[in-house]
Amino acid sequence: MSLLAPWACVLVGCIFVSSAEVFSLSDRYPPLWNESPGQFSDYSVENGKYIIDPWVFPKRMGMYKILLNKTASYFEKFAPDNKQNLLWGLPLQHGWQYTTGRLVDPTRTTDCGYESGDHLCISVDSWWADMNYFLCALPFLAAVDSGLMGIPSDQVLLLPPPKDQTKFCLSVSSCQSSFPSTMRKWNAFYKSPSSSFEDLLKYMWEAHVSALKDGYKIFEDRLEYYSKPEAGFGKDWCVSLNYLAAAGFPTIFSTVSEFQKALPPRVLVDGDTAPFISDFTDLQNIVLLGLNLFHEVDSKTATRLSRVLFSSTR
Numbered sequence: 657m658s659l660l661a662p663w664a665c666v667l668v669g670c671i672f673v674s675s676a677e678v679f680s681l682s683d684r685y686p687p688l689w690n691e692s693p694g695q696f697s698d699y700s701v702e703n704g705k706y707i708i709d710p711w712v713f714p715k716r717m718g719m720y721k722i723l724l725n726k727t728a729s730y731f732e733k734f735a736p737d738n739k740q741n742l743l744w745g746l747p748l749q750h751g752w753q754y755t756t757g758r759l760v761d762p763t764r765t766t767d768c769g770y771e772s773g774d775h776l777c778i779s780v781d782s783w784w785a786d787m788n789y790f791l792c793a794l795p796f797l798a799a800v801d802s803g804l805m806g807i808p809s810d811q812v813l814l815l816p817p818p819k820d821q822t823k824f825c826l827s828v829s830s831c832q833s834s835f836p837s838t839m840r841k842w843n844a845f846y847k848s849p850s851s852s853f854e855d856l857l858k859y860m861w862e863a864h865v866s867a868l869k870d871g872y873k874i875f876e877d878r879l880e881y882y883s884k885p886e887a888g889f890g891k892d893w894c895v896s897l898n899y900l901a902a903a904g905f906p907t908i909f910s911t912v913s914e915f916q917k918a919l920p921p922r923v924l925v926d927g928d929t930a931p932f933i934s935d936f937t938d939l940q941n942i943v944l945l946g947l948n949l950f951h952e953v954d955s956k957t958a959t960r961l962s963r964v965l966f967s968s969t970r
């Protein structure tokens with residue numbers, strides 16, 4: 657692990673230093689946050705079960721909104737307004753995916769997600785949307801299972817996407833049988849309401865990395881729908897998350913909001929080469945280049961943290 661710490665510090669340090677230079681501290685909630693459901697009764701009910709369609713942007717965002725609300729008590733001892741909630745990273749990242757056009761159908765065979773078409777649609781062919789599913793459905797259903805939501809485990813059903821249904825678990829029981837280790841890790845987080853910030857951070861990242869690993873194996877082939885730079889960025893991003901996890905990056909509202917300003921503001925196309933992308937800020941160019949270097953260094957070092965992630969795929 658000797659190489660890991662300095663590299664992680666460089667990345668995290670770079671982010672903090674650069675974010676200090678960005679003065680806009682306006683608290684930006686994820687897109688459509690106010691319009692998204694905030695309680696179970698905002699969803700429909702069939703045969704005594706709440707039915708949630710996670711392939712519609714505000715409906716998926718609503719799952720996060722409920723989750724943030726129900727975990728507020730874990731974090732109120734650190735600050736009163738829930739802004740120190742470590743789960744903010746999830747909806748903020750999902751919002752970034754939406755605003756930057758990463759949830760649309762990359763194959764363009766449907767109008768799912770496009771401004772001119774069904775703009776709230778989340779495409780099952782989007783690699784980002786599928787990876788995010790594992791960072792939404794699993795933490796949400798594990799929270800239901802842990803009793804946090806105040807409803808029985810079998811009272812929530814997620815609707816399947818239009819295709820590849822078997823790749824997605826839709827209920828507490830099916831997620832537990834398909835992804836037992838990740839569900840256990842999210843449960844460990846929810847079962848520790850009075851833990852220290854550091855312990856909650858540790859539990860959160862363990863579950864987060866485990867969910868990414870589950871998703872990565874299943875959806876790696878989706879990266880073929882994208883340009884080379886975008887597919888490369890997706891992989892680099894996954895590797896970097898392992899380092900952010902190891903460095904204990906605090907995924908609270910303010911740090912993630914700032915951090916996202918440094919991420920590519922649109923899907924990368926062929927010909928995009930950091931640090932020379934003209935419609936990106938200097939910071940966005942540098943961070944994109946940095947994430948790529950990071951992945952290269954990672955693949956050449958013995959400590960290779962990403963082996964955890966890519967182990968079964970190459």
Ligand SMILES: *[C@@H]1O[C@H](CO)[C@@H](O)[C@H](O)[C@H]1NC(C)=O
Pocket residue numbers: 694695725726728738
């Ligand atoms: C959670 O939601 C309930 C019902 O909408 C609301 O009354 C409460 O203030 C919310 N709590 C937090 C911490 O946001």
